[in-house]
Amino acid sequence: MHSWCILILPYLDQGELYKAYNFDKPWYGPNNRKLASRMPALFALYGDHHEGNTTTNYLAVVGPETIWQGATGVASDALKDGPSQTILIVENRGANVHWMEPRDLSFAEMDFTLNSPRGISSKYVDPAVVMADSSVVRLSPRLTTATLRALFTIAGGEQMQRHELDGWQVLPDGRHRPVRE
16 A cells, blocks of 8 residues: 555656656565655645655545545545535644655544644644645634534535634534634
8 A cells, every 4th residue: 555645746746756656565665765755845834844854744534434435535426515524634743654654644543632643733823624625724723523523524414614714613403604702
């Protein structure tokens, strides 16, 4: 198995690096290990990339209820909650995942508290996520654990609405409204 970071290299103008990677060998094998120092800067938080850095700050959250269910992709019609309400990629600072390593955060084991190294965390107060519709959203510290969990599921049926300043809220009776205090 290989990291999604490797698989998307051709789409990041990193075709030469992609071609140098040997998919017949493990990511940590001798040939592939030589490529470790060539981590593209965009896999590190803005301003954190430096020579020799091999730790990515962008991870997927994997599990049967998420968009990252395993080796096969999820069809767009499987996103019953909608792509604008489904998290695709998260910022993480602290899990120390090598950019070529096929390891991400586990939905079943992650911490749903913002700015925890075992979940979504950043050098910024409001960590960012990439939604399945490709939008980048900063998460408010007021976001509840239940709402964050709901944003990872693809077919939970939660009714949500996003407010630009306050984030999301899920109401138990199915109605939705923006969060305001």
